[in-house]
Amino acid sequence: MPEDVLESQKAVETPAGGTAAPTIQVVNLHKTYDLGEVQVHALRGVSLSVYPAEFIAIMGASGSGKSTFMNLIGCLDRPSKGQYLLEGQDVSQLSKNELARIRNLKIGFVFQGFNLLARTSAVENVELPLIYSGISHQERLERARESLRMVGLSGREEHHPAQLSGGQQQRVAIARALVNRPSIILADEPTGNLDSRTSVEIMEIFQRLNEERNITIMLVTHEQDIARFAKRVVLFRDGKVRRDTPVEERVVASQVLLTMPTVDEDDEEERG
């Protein structure tokens, strides 16, 4: 058996979720991008099991396949080979429409660049994923407000992205990811554009969602300091899992924040 399969099975023996069935289970996942003349073998046999309420940091050099992996896990794309069970359901062969439906039900996304609509208020950005859900306008608004409350942005509902700091924009993006009440949040370098205190504030939100709402979190980062907020670190290299280890001395973001100098929010907005 390939080394990476053995590695991931070792990690499975002591999952955070005890004996629960995996939330995410991938076996020998491959992804090849066909560019006509060349083929890019972005994933070369990834096997990994993720249990409910795990918090995983995905690390690895640029080009090692992290984003490709997140896109597959997030049902944004399909593997070239291998199996993917999402909450027990085999989703590796589903059509694009079926993938979209499952994605909307189960998964929230957060990206490095926030990806908010510029001319749209915070609350409208957050309710966007619900627009085609058949939920009434009134309930959409309520759920969007509730999501903004969960990320500490009550009172900023009508602000447009340009009127918010980077950290606040990322919190709007997290609220948008939460509005469908997903069981999984996938975040690809969510703190990549943020200063260190703001990054820890974002990690505090992820830790809280993970602890209080049992949301499974998978987060790509290239910063060791950020990975220490997770419970488990999976290292990619050349499209494979090279290391899969629990975080020994996990850092609690709310405690770290107590030791960091605060930025005056109003100053920050004027600058941003």
Ligand SMILES: Nc1ncnc2c1ncn2[C@@H]1O[C@H](COP(=O)(O)OP(=O)(O)O)[C@@H](O)[C@H]1O
């Ligand atoms: N849409 C795509 N088309 C072709 N090649 C891609 C595409 N996305 C990623 N790749 C290639 O796949 C490899 C892995 O990329 P990626 O998953 O983005 O890595 P990472 O997120 O770790 O930087 C790289 O060689 C990259 O150039």
Ligand SMILES: [Mg+2]
């Ligand atoms: Mg990437």
